[in-house]
Amino acid sequence: MACATHATSFEAPADAPAISIRMGCAGNAGSLRTLAHSDSDLVVAFDYNVPERPDETRTLARDAVAAVQADQDTGHTLAQAFYDYARDNAVGLYPATDAGDYDGRITATGDSIVLVLPTAEVGTSATWWQKFIANGVGWAVSIGASAICLALTAPGAALAAPVCLGVGGATGGFVTEAMNAAFDNVSFGDPDTWGALLGAAFWGAVSGAASGYMVKWAGDAAGAFVTRLQLSLRAFAAKIGNLGNPLTYISDRLNEMVPALLRRLNELQRGVGGNGAPLRVMVVGDSMTQGYEGDWTWRYRLWKWFRDQRIDVDFVGPYKGTKAQARPQPPARPALQGETPGASLDDPDTSGGYAAGVDPAFDSDHFGVWGRQAMQDKKLIRGMVAQYNPDVILVGLGFNDLGWFVSGPQETLDSMKTFVDEARAARPDVKFAVADVPQRTYIGGRDDLPLSTTAYDLMLRQAVPQWNTPVSPVELVNWSGNYTCARDACPSGYDGLHPNAVGEFQIAHAFETTLHDRCGIGQTVPDVPPTVPDRPLGVPANVRAVSSDLGVTVTWDRVYGARGYTVRSRLVGATAWTETPVQANRYDTTWTQDGWDWEYSVRVDDAGDGTSAWSPVVRATAHPHTTAAPTHILTNPTMDGVDLSWEPATGPYSDSVDRYEIITWDKDAPGAVLQSTAVRGTSAHISGLTSGHHYLVAVATWNSVGGGMPTIARPVTIGARTPPVPTDLHIKSVDATTVQLDWNGSQQAAGYRVWYRNRTTNGPWLSDETISDTPERGIAFLFPGNWNFEFAVTAVNGQMESARSDTVSVPAPPTTGGGNSGASGTGTSDAFRKAVRTGGASGPDVGQDLARLRKAPTTFLSPMPTAHPHM
Numbered sequence: 046m047a048c049a050t051h052a053t054s055f056e057a058p059a060d061a062p063a064i065s066i067r068m069g070c071a072g073n074a075g076s077l078r079t080l081a082h083s084d085s086d087l088v089v090a091f092d093y094n095v096p097e098r099p100d101e102t103r104t105l106a107r108d109a110v111a112a113v114q115a116d117q118d119t120g121h122t123l124a125q126a127f128y129d130y131a132r133d134n135a136v137g138l139y140p141a142t143d144a145g146d147y148d149g150r151i152t153a154t155g156d157s158i159v160l161v162l163p164t165a166e167v168g169t170s171a172t173w174w175q176k177f178i179a180n181g182v183g184w185a186v187s188i189g190a191s192a193i194c195l196a197l198t199a200p201g202a203a204l205a206a207p208v209c210l211g212v213g214g215a216t217g218g219f220v221t222e223a224m225n226a227a228f229d230n231v232s233f234g235d236p237d238t239w240g241a242l243l244g245a246a247f248w249g250a251v252s253g254a255a256s257g258y259m260v261k262w263a264g265d266a267a268g269a270f271v272t273r274l275q276l277s278l279r280a281f282a283a284k285i286g287n288l289g290n291p292l293t294y295i296s297d298r299l300n301e302m303v304p305a306l307l308r309r310l311n312e313l314q315r316g317v318g319g320n321g322a323p324l325r326v327m328v329v330g331d332s333m334t335q336g337y338e339g340d341w342t343w344r345y346r347l348w349k350w351f352r353d354q355r356i357d358v359d360f361v362g363p364y365k366g367t368k369a370q371a372r373p374q375p376p377a378r379p380a381l382q383g384e385t386p387g388a389s390l391d392d393p394d395t396s397g398g399y400a401a402g403v404d405p406a407f408d409s410d411h412f413g414v415w416g417r418q419a420m421q422d423k424k425l426i427r428g429m430v431a432q433y434n435p436d437v438i439l440v441g442l443g444f445n446d447l448g449w450f451v452s453g454p455q456e457t458l459d460s461m462k463t464f465v466d467e468a469r470a471a472r473p474d475v476k477f478a479v480a481d482v483p484q485r486t487y488i489g490g491r492d493d494l495p496l497s498t499t500a501y502d503l504m505l506r507q508a509v510p511q512w513n514t515p516v517s518p519v520e521l522v523n524w525s526g527n528y529t530c531a532r533d534a535c536p537s538g539y540d541g542l543h544p545n546a547v548g549e550f551q552i553a554h555a556f557e558t559t560l561h562d563r564c565g566i567g568q569t570v571p572d573v574p575p576t577v578p579d580r581p582l583g584v585p586a587n588v589r590a591v592s593s594d595l596g597v598t599v600t601w602d603r604v605y606g607a608r609g610y611t612v613r614s615r616l617v618g619a620t621a622w623t624e625t626p627v628q629a630n631r632y633d634t635t636w637t638q639d640g641w642d643w644e645y646s647v648r649v650d651d652a653g654d655g656t657s658a659w660s661p662v663v664r665a666t667a668h669p670h671t672t673a674a675p676t677h678i679l680t681n682p683t684m685d686g687v688d689l690s691w692e693p694a695t696g697p698y699s700d701s702v703d704r705y706e707i708i709t710w711d712k713d714a715p716g717a718v719l720q721s722t723a724v725r726g727t728s729a730h731i732s733g734l735t736s737g738h739h740y741l742v743a744v745a746t747w748n749s750v751g752g753g754m755p756t757i758a759r760p761v762t763i764g765a766r767t768p769p770v771p772t773d774l775h776i777k778s779v780d781a782t783t784v785q786l787d788w789n790g791s792q793q794a795a796g797y798r799v800w801y802r803n804r805t806t807n808g809p810w811l812s813d814e815t816i817s818d819t820p821e822r823g824i825a826f827l828f829p830g831n832w833n834f835e836f837a838v839t840a841v842n843g844q845m846e847s848a849r850s851d852t853v854s855v856p857a858p859p860t861t862g863g864g865n866s867g868a869s870g871t872g873t874s875d876a877f878r879k880a881v882r883t884g885g886a887s888g889p890d891v892g893q894d895l896a897r898l899r900k901a902p903t904t905f906l907s908p909m910p911t912a913h914p915h916m
Contacts, residue, residue, distance in 0.1 A: 046070055047167040048087040051174060053284045061094045064189030064277035066182070066284050071161070080152065080161050087149075087162040091185040094156065097196035102188075103156065105213075109188050110153040122148040123160070127180035134187065134218035136246040137568035138233050139226035145176035158185065172228075178288045179224035182281060186274075187217025193273045197266035204258040211250025211259070215243055216274070220295070227291035236298050240305025245568045247306075248313040249355055260310045267306060271299050312565030323357040324566075327412055327433060329422060330441035333483075333543055333552070334413030336367040338397035339580065339606020341546060345399065345407055346553035347439075354567040361433040362412035367397035370607060373631030375595060375751055379706040379723040393417075400606070402578065418445040419460035420452060426464055430471035437564075438468060438475060439556055441524065443482040443505075444542075447497050454501035458508060465512055465519060473517060478559050480522035481505050486541035487532045489715025495532050498525075520563040527555035539608070539653035546577035580654040581606060585630070585647045590665035594750040597634040597665045599645050604630070604657075611650045617642035617664060626650060636754045637667040671753030672699045672746040675727070680742050680843035682761040682795075683730070687742060687843065689758065690728040694746040701749035707731055708745065708755060712818065713738040723747070736764035739795050739818075760795035760816060761843040768794035768840035768847050771820065776836060776853040783825040784855060786836060790820035794840035799824065800849055804835045810849070816841060832857040 052069030055077065071077070072084030081088055095102045116126040128144030135141075149162035160181065168174065191213025198205040219239065226233035234242075244263075251259050278296035282289030328334060328344050336342035344360070351358040393414040399407070412422075412429055419442040430438070442464070446457040461479065468475055481502040484495055502525055512519040528544070528551050529537040537548030544552055550573045560566040585601040599612060612632040613622040625632065634643055644664045649657035675691035682688075687709070694702055704723040709731060711717040722731070734740060739762050745755035762768070774788040790797060796816035801824075802808045827834060835854035840847040 046085045046164075047169045048085055048162075048164070050169070051178075051285055051288060055088075055090070057092060058280075061092060062276040062280045063093065063095050063193050063273050064186060065092045065094070065280050066090070066185070067092065068285070077159055080150075080159055083164055085164040087160075087164075087167045089160040089162075089181065091158045091160075091188075092156060093158075093189055093192060095189070095192040095196050098192060099156070101195050102192040103153070105188050105191050106156075106158050107153045109184070110151050110158055113151050117148075122146075123151065123162075124148065124176075124180070127184050130184050130187070131180055131218055131221045134214040134246070134250075135568075136215055136219050136222060136242045138219060138222040138239070138242055139229075139231060141180070141221060141225055143176060145173065145180060147173070147177060158188070174288060175224075175228040178285060179221050179228060182224065182292075183217045183219075183221025185217075186220045186277070187213040189213075189277060190216035190270075190274060193270055194262070194266075196273075197269055198262060202258075204255045205262075207251055207255045208259045208262055211247055211255075212262075212270075215246035215250055218246065219243055220278075220292075223295055224291045227294070236301035237305040239299075240302035240307075241309045242568060243302070244306045244309025244313065245565060248310060248565070249568065256313075260313075263307055263310050267303050268300070271303055275299050309565050312563075323359040324351075325359050325361050325434060325436045326351075326439060327361050327429065327435035327437070328439045328441075329362075329411075329426070329429075330413040331417045331445055332368065332413075332415040333444070334441045335364070335395065335411065335415055336397075336399075336413075336549075337543070337608060338367050338370050339400055339608075340367055340544075341400045341403060341549050342367065343544060343549040343552035343556075344409065344411055344413070345403055346549050347556055348407055348409075349404070350553060350557050350567065350571070353571075354569070356567060358408070360408040360410045361435050362410045363429065363433075364393070364395035364411055364413070365409045366395040367399060368394050368415045369397035370603065370605075371629035373600060373603075373629040375598075375631075376633055376635060378747060378752075379704070379721045381704060381723050381725065382729075398605070400578075401581070413441075416445055417442065418449075418451050419443050419457055419464055420446055423460050423464040423467055427467040427471045430468045430475060434472060435475060437560075438477050439522075440464070440477060440479045441522075441552075443501060444485075444498075447482065447501060448485075448491075448494060454497050454504055457501055458504050461505065462508070462512065469514075469517055473514075475517055476564070477512075477517070477519040478522050478556060478564070479505070479509060479519060480524035480555065483525045483528045483542075484531050485538070486530070486535045490717065518564075520559050522555050522559045524552060524555050527551045527558070535653075539651065545654055546580065547573070550574060550577065580651055582649055582651065582655055582657045583607070584657045585610065585649060585660045588645070588647050588660045588663050590643070590645050590663040592665050592668045593633070594670040595633045595635045596637040596667040596669040596671070597643050597645075599632040599634075599647070599663070599665075601630050601647055601660065604649050607649045608651045608654070609649075610647055611656070612645060612647050613659070614643055614645050617644050622646075633751075634667060635669065635671060635752055637669060638754070639668055641667045643667060669753065670698050670748075670750045672696065672702055672748045673753060674746055674756035675705060675744055676756070678742075678744050678756060678758040680758045680761050681845070682763050682765060682843050683732075684736065684764050686730060686732040686734045686763065687740065687761045688728070688730050689742065689744065691744055693727055698748055698750065699746070702746055703749060704747045705729075706745045706747060706752060706755070708741075708743040709734065710741040711735060711738050712741060712760075734763045737792070738763055757816075759814070759841055759843050760818075762793055762795040765793040765795075765842055767845040768842050770847045771797060771838045771840050771850045774836070774838055774850045774853050776855055778831055778855040779823070779825075781830050781858075782827045783823065784827065784831050784836070785821070785823050786838070786853070787821040788838050788850065791840060793842060794847075795842045796840075797822070798839045798841060798846070800837040800839065801834050803833055804854060805833045810837070812839075830858075831855055 048070035053067055055067045055075050067090040071081030071086040071088045074088040077088050093102050113126045124145040124147045131141050147166045149160055152159050191209045194209035194212045223233050275296040278292045282292040443457050446452045482498050484498055509519050509521045535541045537551055539545040554573050557570045561570045583604040588601040590599045610627050611624050613624045615622050644662050646659045646662050648659045672694045673696050675694045678691040680687055680689050704725050706723045707729055709720045741760050742758040743755040745752050769791050771788040771790055777785045779785055798812050799822050800810050800812045802810045832855050835852045837849040837852045839849050
């Protein structure tokens with residue numbers, strides 16, 4: 046009969062341990078036969094012998110049986126009930142995946158719990174018996190372990206019951222998982238692993254004041270508890286033969302796990318504390334922590350990990366949301382001198398939402414803000430800790446300090462240490478997990494950033510251990526080592542820095558690892574998933590282009606979660622598009638003239654997460670009510686900037702002029718962006734520019750409507766004086782009406798002017814304000830022939846200008862008779878002046894420099910230069 050496969054004697058031993066087993070066919074079960082229907086039913090008796098606490102042991106047995114019976118009343122089998130218990134008390138060693146296939150009745154009688162499985166439910170395969178023994182023995186051990194725990198506590202101890210229930214559940218779960226692992230031929234670790242897992246499971250089963258009692262009980266009684274548990278496991282193993290081999294192995298080494306068990310419990314107490322409340326966690330950081338509208342955020346992934354680990358956690362802080370998509374609005378007026386533009390530290394944008402799949406229960410409280418620096422938060426953290434009383438502070442700061450020239454590695458480290466000190470001033474026992482700073486992809490002109498980031502991370506790693514106090518540990522989080530982002534590539538970031546969905550998992554994993562390994566929080570740290578949800582993309586709808594006072598205004602329906610949009614624009618009839626990134630669902634063409642016809646198309650641009658299809662093309666005609674740029678702009682370089690003056694703007698709509706915007710652009714700094722400031726007078730000094738660099742300078746007028754098209758002034762070389770005369774001027778005839786000029790320039794020159802005259806008529810030397818950046822220039826439309834003209838070049842630096850170079854010309858062709866066929870004065874014709882000015886360009890434009898300004902980025906990389914009007 047199947048019931049006899051692993052039968053034992055049904056005689057109770059005289060010297061029984063705390064837990065023992067009797068098993069076999071009902072026909073051999075003696076007094077237990079009455080509980081079965083057939084002699085071939087399987088009867089299993091778990092006997093308990095804890096003489097110090099007999100009544101409490103019987104109560105534990107009855108309660109456990111009642112819980113299984115209640116589970117069966119819902120339709121579950123006995124196998125499923127045992128499986129549910131093992132799952133609810135899993136320790137993470139080898140979680141069960143198979144409940145087994147059997148059912149039966151369970152009763153509590155005297156000091157025993159009896160299982161009866163009808164003949165038809167008893168399996169004959171080795172696998173069936175393995176699952177039955179692993180789940181059943183683990184469940185039975187949990188009751189006996191709780192009873193042993195109670196026997197090792199003082200009678201009447203108020204906290205003994207919850208602590209011992211936790212000890213019993215975790216111990217039974219451990220036994221089930223270890224046996225299943227052994228039966229499946231899977232390694233289940235060593236005593237250090239067992240101790241660490243059981244310590245975390247013991248801790249996770251209690252809360253509040255019981256946490257402290259748990260640690261005290263373990264320190265006093267863990268050795269005795271393990272000894273009595275060993276005796277019971279060995280008795281089990283002796284009774285059930287080969288099925289008991291895993292129990293023999295465990296019991297022989299169980300005492301070796303006690304140091305690891307105590308160590309983990311002490312780590313947990315040090316890392317969390319026992320105050321009767323959920324673990325209060327404050328996440329502090331910058332844009333990578335706050336996240337952008339539509340992100341999951343690593344904060345959410347971390348919160349999910351706490352939930353999965355069954356840790357009662359309360360995220361705390363003043364904010365709940367991500368950074369919202371920018372609101373559509375007209376171009377912002379440039380700040381006047383003395384104004385300090387920028388968002389207040391007291392009112393950041395935290396109104397953005399999360400990804401559509403985020404659990405509505407997400408506790409999203411945080412203290413993360415776009416652009417935030419350690420230099421700033423060190424002044425704010427004391428108040429935050431005083432208000433929200435976190436147990437643990439998770440910190441991800443430092444990039445903005447290093448990346449935006451706020452401070453170098455040592456100063457950033459000093460700010461972080463002050464941050465820790467200020468938090469402790471509000472709560473001396475607060476715990477910290479402080480992250481290092483990740484690398485980002487290369488920014489042109491910022492060779493210093495990878496080096497300063499590496500230097501800071503090394504300094505932080507060395508400093509953190511010295512910041513510990515007995516009640517306020519500081520642990521390092523290896524953000525940079527877990528986050529796949531570097532100088533040459535950033536697959537985990539959508540823009541070379543900020544995390545995409547994979548990066549969010551990686552950052553959360555870095556914090557989870559530290560919390561688990563160093564603070565003893567949580568039982569396991571899962572791997573980063575190999576795949577993540579794609580970010581949704583939507584095509585902008587209802588794109589509209591209308592004439593406006595600014596010129597042309599383009600709007601479209603907001604796409605939730607769009608990190609930005611790209612607008613492409615061009616004059617009707619042109620072939621090439623100009624693409625401009627924008628953050629909101631609005632775009633204004635302000636650098637235009639009245640009557641110009643424009644067309645547009647828009648798409649969502651999520652950077653590394655993809656782009657949408659282009660919207661249909663729309664058109665509009667510009668009728669701006671802005672004011673023309675000022676005239677007669679004069680520029681003169683100084684040692685650290687440039688002096689400017691100009692004549693006031695006149696003409697239509699100039700009666701409401703509000704200010705003049707001065708625009709500068711460093712032509713020598715890779716990745717440089719437009720710098721802008723404004724004054725209300727007609728002169729200014731711009732300081733803070735880089736000595737030796739060449740700068741484009743422009744001035745635009747702002748009236749009550751907005752800013753108009755700028756005028757490009759003469760460029761400047763900062764710190765230089767009058768440049769030397771260009772040398773070695775050469776000319777090449779490209780065709781009968783086109784020449785190519787090149788010459789040797791100088792570093793002091795900010796640009797070059799081409800001079801010309803009609804040599805056949807001995808006309809005067811003429812030029813205009815078109816400036817070449819490079820020592821070369823092509824000139825076309827030289828009618829009636831290029832041999833009629835000669836050319837020279839001057840070098841300029843603002844209003845300072847060299848003498849003219851030596852002259853050059855092309856020889857006349859033999860058939861022209863020396864070029865005399867040209868009409869007198871053709872060198873000063875309107876067509877020729879246009880050729881010299883634009884190099885043959887056609888269409889409404891203001892030259893190459895203005896075209897470059899249209900495409901230049903406008904996000905500030907370095908502090909804004911200041912403007913000072915001349916007295």
